[in-house]
Amino acid sequence: MGSPEEVISVAELDRRLKRAVETVTGREWVEGEIASLKLAPSGHAYFSLKDEREDAIVECVMYRMNAQRARRHLSDGARVQLFGRATLWAPRGRLQLVGESLRPAGRGALLEALEQLKARLLAEGLFAPEKKRPLPSEPRVVGVVTSAIGAAFHDIRTVAFRRGGVRLVLSPALVQGEAAPDSIVRAIDLLERYPGLDAMIVGRGGGSNEDLMAFNDERVVRRVAAVRVPVVSAVGHEVDLTLCDLAADVRAATPSQAAELVIPDAGARRDLLDRQLRHLLRTMQGRLLEERSRVERLRAALSDPRFLIAERQQGLDELRARLERATTRSLARRRTLMVDAERRLAARHPRAVLAQARARLAPLEARLGAAAGADLARCRARSGELVARLSALSPLAVLARGYAIATLPDGRAVRAAAEVKAGDALSIRVSAGRIHARVTDTDSGEGAT
Numbered sequence: 001m002g003s004p005e006e007v008i009s010v011a012e013l014d015r016r017l018k019r020a021v022e023t024v025t026g027r028e029w030v031e032g033e034i035a036s037l038k039l040a041p042s043g044h045a046y047f048s049l050k051d052e053r054e055d056a057i058v059e060c061v062m063y064r065m066n067a068q069r070a071r072r073h074l075s076d077g078a079r080v081q082l083f084g085r086a087t088l089w090a091p092r093g094r095l096q097l098v099g100e101s102l103r104p105a106g107r108g109a110l111l112e113a114l115e116q117l118k119a120r121l122l123a124e125g126l127f128a129p130e131k132k133r134p135l136p137s138e139p140r141v142v143g144v145v146t147s148a149i150g151a152a153f154h155d156i157r158t159v160a161f162r163r164g165g166v167r168l169v170l171s172p173a174l175v176q177g178e179a180a181p182d183s184i185v186r187a188i189d190l191l192e193r194y195p196g197l198d199a200m201i202v203g204r205g206g207g208s209n210e211d212l213m214a215f216n217d218e219r220v221v222r223r224v225a226a227v228r229v230p231v232v233s234a235v236g237h238e239v240d241l242t243l244c245d246l247a248a249d250v251r252a253a254t255p256s257q258a259a260e261l262v263i264p265d266a267g268a269r270r271d272l273l274d275r276q277l278r279h280l281l282r283t284m285q286g287r288l289l290e291e292r293s294r295v296e297r298l299r300a301a302l303s304d305p306r307f308l309i310a311e312r313q314q315g316l317d318e319l320r321a322r323l324e325r326a327t328t329r330s331l332a333r334r335r336t337l338m339v340d341a342e343r344r345l346a347a348r349h350p351r352a353v354l355a356q357a358r359a360r361l362a363p364l365e366a367r368l369g370a371a372a373g374a375d376l377a378r379c380r381a382r383s384g385e386l387v388a389r390l391s392a393l394s395p396l397a398v399l400a401r402g403y404a405i406a407t408l409p410d411g412r413a414v415r416a417a418a419e420v421k422a423g424d425a426l427s428i429r430v431s432a433g434r435i436h437a438r439v440t441d442t443d444s445g446e447g448a449t
Contacts, residue, residue: 180214203234234258
């Protein structure tokens, strides 16, 4: 009989697979192209790494603390190298690579260098809007820097011949490849020395991003920004954007549009001039009619100037009469106020004030004397009454009736015979004088005399 079969749960299987995957990964960088990038509100980054050559893909996640450091490299289509550890996410049974570090690779590194160059030139003010110059309204000589065999110059020449009135000067240059930047700079140098140059077009037809890289070269960008005449950049198609487009004074979506921006349409300008001339004539005729009518109305309203002068003089006479009446009323009112003020001031003269005060003071003095005398009499009567009551309560009055007070040497009054003994000295106060005595015997019995 064979060994019993092992039955495990799904969770156990996930744990075994997770241990197996994590054991064999975690020490290598994985290179691929980012796809399906999603930045979650939590700050985590979820994406896939694709291998186009072998049609392989792996799900990846970078948690917030690592995603923040790598955020500038995270974009769909970027080729990167990711360092991390593979694991199995049990809730979904999904294999995923948990990234810790990320760096650009291949074309991604080139794009990173391009972004750094763009930021540096932007900080220098090379792309500042205030440095942009307007295109000339009547150019006579327009220079073109592009390939002599490409379609770009053919398109520019076709537009120029159709619109007319401008001389085109071609300074041929390589527009792609390693030698292209130096070739473009030399072509600009040569063309800038052409006498009478009014504007310049620098560009090429469409192509891949690698084909357009010459127009992202720092030497070319700085040279375009330094051209002495206004420059129109026409590199690639409308969706393409290079650093030359940012450094130029005007950016055109295509070479044909660049020619239309720089070269005015002679026929359209003639038609516009004719329309404006006709409009000007109509406007001048209408203005003359309006002015003539206004002059006639003014002449009719003016009439004889003598009547106008007489009317103004009559108005002055009326104003003078009104002024005189107003002045008379004002003087009368002010005179009345002055008389009233003088009367009030006389009533407040110091002599009058003192006389009134004296008149009020005499009755007050009499009333004060009468009141003081009455108060003094009441006080005397009250004082006599209090003296009589005080005399009635005085101990001397008691002594006057034959009583005496015996005191010890310390001044205490003797109230009982027990308080003294034979031989004690006593001082006896009577109504008139004091008697000094000594105790010979005491009798504390009741009724003793």
